[in-house]
Amino acid sequence: SQTIHQWPATLVQPVGSPLSLECTVEGTSNPNLYWYRQAAGRGLQLLFYSVGIGQISSEVPQNLSASRPQDRQFILSSKKLLLSDSGFYLCACRPLAGFSYEQYFGPGTRLTVT
Amino acid sequence: QKEVEQDPGPLSVPEGAIVSLNCTYSNSAFQYFMWYRQYSRKGPELLMYTYSSGNKEDGRFTAQVDKSSKYISLFIRDSQPSDSATYLCAMSARVGGNNRLAFGKGNQVVVIP
Numbered sequence: 001s002q003t004i005h006q007w008p009a010t011l012v013q014p015v016g017s018p019l020s021l022e023c024t025v026e027g028t029s030n031p032n033l034y035w036y037r038q039a040a041g042r043g044l045q046l047l048f049y050s051v052g053i054g055q056i057s058s059e060v061p062q063n064l065s066a067s068r069p070q071d072r073q074f075i076l077s078s079k080k081l082l083l084s085d086s087g088f089y090l091c092a093c094r095p096l097a098g099f100s101y102e103q104y105f106g107p108g109t110r111l112t113v114t
Numbered sequence: 115q116k117e118v119e120q121d122p123g124p125l126s127v128p129e130g131a132i133v134s135l136n137c138t139y140s141n142s143a144f145q146y147f148m149w150y151r152q153y154s155r156k157g158p159e160l161l162m163y164t165y166s167s168g169n170k171e172d173g174r175f176t177a178q179v180d181k182s183s184k185y186i187s188l189f190i191r192d193s194q195p196s197d198s199a200t201y202l203c204a205m206s207a208r209v210g211g212n213n214r215l216a217f218g219k220g221n222q223v224v225v226i227p
Contacts, residue, residue, distance in 0.1 A: 004157075041122050043219035044158075044202065090157050101146045101206040103215060105157030 002027040004106035006091050012112045019064075019078040021109050023091030026072070031093040033074040034103060035066055038088040050074060086113045117141050120203055120218025129227050133190035137203035137218045140184065144205040144216070147179050149188045152200045152220065161201070162188070193225045 003026045035047040048066035092103040120137040150158035178187040203218040
């Protein structure tokens, strides 16, 4: 079964600073990968998804970007953080095998922008 | 109108009670209906999924789908303190070759011993 690692677990960053969150996946190959943000009372918002190395689709225009340099590595970045970027960031994967609509989530990174 | 509506109000119930959660949706293209459970400070995990209208049981959990009313429900019988978590409904539609999930806001459930 697949395992998703995310780091760091928590992060406090000042406004205007850069951001890099990393997600790695074990136990599956060529998965679809997703970045979500979960804000209090607002549910899960899909930010980016990727179907393969170097293939990134953006769902919401914003100051965030994503990259997939390796098959099982997904990175979320920002050059300058905004207060509104605070939230719980979740990486998810959908393996090619199994129920095609299930997404497995990582433990998340809690980001506070001050 | 949002695609998926889930009243995010918290719910506190005594141990052993039945928990009832529901979501409504507007997109007729949704094909699969899921419930995810999320413990505090953890990522969500899939609890149940259904495809057709009707009921599906898994132990103490029952998922119900009414496609004609665009309404889904999750029932938890004999609730336990370990059921205390946030429950999110999710629905899927195929968009441009990718299976996209739309999530509700989630309901925080607290089961009091």
